[in-house]
Amino acid sequence: SYVLTQPPSVSVAPGQTARIICGGNDIGTKSVQWYQQKPGQAPVLVVYDDSDRPSGIPERFSGSNSGDAATLTISRVGAGDEADYYCQVWLSSSDHAVFGGGTKLTVL
Amino acid sequence: QVQLQESGPGLVKPSQTLSLTCTVSGDSMSSISYYWSWIRQPAGKGLEWIGHIYTSGSTNYNPSLESRVTISVDKSETQFSLKLSSVTAADTAMYYCAREKAWVNAWGGYFDYWGQGTLVTVSS
Numbered sequence: 001s002y003v004l005t006q007p008p009s010v011s012v013a014p015g016q017t018a019r020i021i022c023g024g025n026d027i028g029t030k031s032v033q034w035y036q037q038k039p040g041q042a043p044v045l046v047v048y049d050d051s052d053r054p055s056g057i058p059e060r061f062s063g064s065n066s067g068d069a070a071t072l073t074i075s076r077v078g079a080g081d082e083a084d085y086y087c088q089v090w091l092s093s094s095d096h097a098v099f100g101g102g103t104k105l106t107v108l
Numbered sequence: 109q110v111q112l113q114e115s116g117p118g119l120v121k122p123s124q125t126l127s128l129t130c131t132v133s134g135d136s137m138s139s140i141s142y143y144w145s146w147i148r149q150p151a152g153k154g155l156e157w158i159g160h161i162y163t164s165g166s167t168n169y170n171p172s173l174e175s176r177v178t179i180s181v182d183k184s185e186t187q188f189s190l191k192l193s194s195v196t197a198a199d200t201a202m203y204y205c206a207r208e209k210a211w212v213n214a215w216g217g218y219f220d221y222w223g224q225g226t227l228v229t230v231s232s
Contacts, residue, residue, distance in 0.1 A: 001171075031211070033218040035155075042204055042222040043155065054220060086155055090216025095168045097145075097157035097208075097216060 002091050004100035011106045018074040020103045022087030025068060030089040032070040034063060037102075038083045046085075047072060074105070082107050110135045112205050112223035120199075120230050126192040129182075130205030130223060137185045138163050143208035143217060146179060146190045148201040149225075156201075160208055161188055168215075195230045202227050 005023040012018040022032065032050050035043035045054050047063040050070065060075045074081055087100040116128035130144070137144060145160035159169035161179045169177045178191040192199060203226050206219040 031218075035219070042225055043219070044222075045218060045220050048209075048218040048220075088155075088218070090211075090214075092215055094171060095215055096159075096170050099155040099157065102154045 002098055004087055004089065004098055006087060006100040006103045009104045009106060011108055012077050013108045014078060016077055018077050018081070018105055020072040020085050020105065022070040022100050023068055024089065027068055027070050027089065028066045032063065032065050033088045034072045035086045035088065036083045037086065043086065077107055079107050081105060110207060110221045112207065112221060114203060114205050114223045114226035116226060116228070118227055118229060120195055120228060121232050122196055122230055123194055126195050126199060126228055128190045128203055128226065128228070129187050131187050135207065137181060137188065141210055143210055144181070144188045145206045145208045145219060147204045147206055147219070149204070150201040158190065197230050200228065200230045
């Protein structure tokens with residue numbers, strides 16, 4: 001089965017840039033989505049199709065995808081960005097969606 | 109503005125069938141642009157896609173749950189439902205319904221609107 005691997009946690013100082021990696025075999029050939037989930041809330045889509053942002057998502061959120069890793073980059077991080085972040089792809093070979101294990105972003 | 113709302117029993121006994129309904133407002137479930145999905149999350153753990161249904165009625169399920177899952181659309185086309193049979197404590201989770209924006213010229217999509225979730229506990 002296809003596995004998406006994320007680091008359990010990432011820490012960053014306020015105002016700095018956070019990078020969250022999502023690893024998967026040839027993930028660069030797939031479209032990657034990223035979701036933000038704050039405690040007690042439903043996930044929110046922040047990036048889709050590797051690097052597109054839904055309306056209302058700040059430009060500080062960006063994505064890239066190549067080879068065996070996709071990256072969510074959050075610039076000028078603030079306390080409001082503290083959350084769990086999940087990557088997701090669709091597996092056309094077996095027709096189902098897969099999520100990464102999630103990364104907890106802590107703003108120091 | 110699309111809104112989704114889950115409803116159903118919060119407590120299910122082991123070996124019984126979990127049944128949830130998602131009510132959709134602000135959008136047409138008959139649109140060819142979307143699937144309608146169920147996703148769950150055990151407390152303190154990650155997200156797990158359960159399955160989805162398309163306007164045509166076609167479904168796809170997570171292979172790990174496929175033998176126990178049925179997703180259907182209500183005739184009113186304003187609700188869709190999840191049935192998960194033979195539940196155990198491992199099925200205790202927050203269950204979310206979501207709208208899945210379909211890719212053009214490809215299967216699957218991404219989850220652009222989510223319900224607030226409903227907690228289901230499996231216990232005797």
